Amino acid sequence: MAARPLIFRLPPEGAHKIAETALGIPGIWNTFRLANGIRDDRLALNLAGIKLPTPVGMAAGFDKDCKVLGSVLNLGFGFVTGGTVTLASRPGNPKPRVIRLPDQQAVLNSMGFPGQGLEPAIRRLKKSQKYRDRVLVSIAGTIEDEIFECLRSTQSLVAGIELNISSPNTSGLRIFHEPARLRGLIEGLVAEKQVPLFVKLPPWPRDDESRRELLKLAETAVDAGVDGLVIANTHPIENSRLKVGRGGLSGAPLFEHTELMIADTQALVQGQVEIIACGGVTTAEQVWQLLAKGASAVQLYTSFIYEGPGLPARINKRLTKLMNMAGVTKISDISGEPPTVE
Template identity: 80%
Template structure:
């Protein structure tokens, strides 16, 4: 069985990174960078390892991950459990042959931690994803203050040697919320990021999670992801790459987000429900849809997917 990545029509450019397919595994699945190569072999065009923080962290108390199978969704309040930067660096060093298709998600609650993560990981990866958007780690919210975010990103841009992406929170609530996140996106773009990841999980409250709240992911997010991509594309007008993330399950979903201006998509929760064959199935179906529509490369996808 092939994983569907050896098709030149799926090859795409993400902020200067050449990917064999625009379908990526989102941050959080391989937090400690243990199985990056195995994930890629399933047919993902790229994988984001992490989120990695300098020190190891226990994360939040359990239960911190609840499946909602009827909705094909998950609620999580993981809070970045992880072994920290050093073990991740050792594993990234051993996975050098995959380097061109690995991004690393980094986070910290003060600027110095984030600078150190960038400096030490960037020689091992194709790109950096700065996570300021986990709903489960309160300290990250300091970077929702535009002046502080600008200072951080300008500093990172001055030091980066690979493309830098910022993963922003979604804006599912109201107009004020939307304006606040737009301001963050504008600030990040203005400060020189190469791309935005749109977006992280949607904040939810639930007594089933030990800490009482967390982030919702999976199928219910898709409709909103579509709206957000159109919204962000109108804001950045092609000057910054967009990775779309939230509820992607099918090739048709990927098509819709690419058509709205995303350069690539990421998924996580659908992989839990659909299994390891999912990226290969999406690759093959996407190529079939493109063939039916007479489109030669994913970057030319527009409009709605054809009905097959």
């Protein structure tokens, strides 16, 4: 069996710190700009008015405190969601709260929003204004006022806002799974927003009563005026290796289900709003499949942990190749199955 890279011998949160420290040295990652595959105009798209060079974004949770947004973009991501940022700093849940499942290319986490809070995030967003046009910020809170405060103080610094009501690790967020409460919150945010607003939903199971309830949330969010939906957050799961006993599953095992959820969502929204697909994406073929099912863009996180910093460039280049093979010149024209490339 091939030896695992050294970084996988470290505990996950330690490895993440090292990755973050390395990404904090912008000089190294600036050089990725030369070959990150985003120069091809065919990959460009317009996401609710946000112009992006490729539909592949880094999902929320990787850069919780908005420390390395520019470096992440230089790797070849079309956009990056910083956060989730909360009004006050939070310690998060007790450790262990991140477990790697390398055989499945998956991760379990019960982080519970550890973060430095709004003020440091604002300071760093101000310093990253050069990248503003491709940065979203994910915000959350357990009462409306906290969320409004996060929107008001970050929206002039970013291209869009991602409202997170879907972390399985923060029970207080579930109050917004009540449609009337979610509607009130979103209508209030829509009245104040100056940039596109996306809502990140929890995943729904396939054959279950809660599927209808969760699709109802999507419908409510669209009726209340959001510009897009992020489908979806991690899948809730019980596991005794996590200190708190349960958390969210992410990575490869999610992909098939993400595809089904995108089809469900597109059937519901019929193109009225943008759909950002998130969950288990690792390859350009998978990006193609999700775009073909109705997503406008995708986000990934866990595959980046396993595949490393070259992943977004590889996906961009291969997606361009697939488009060439199929004679497709625009991201929005992608349909059907991806062509087979040797």
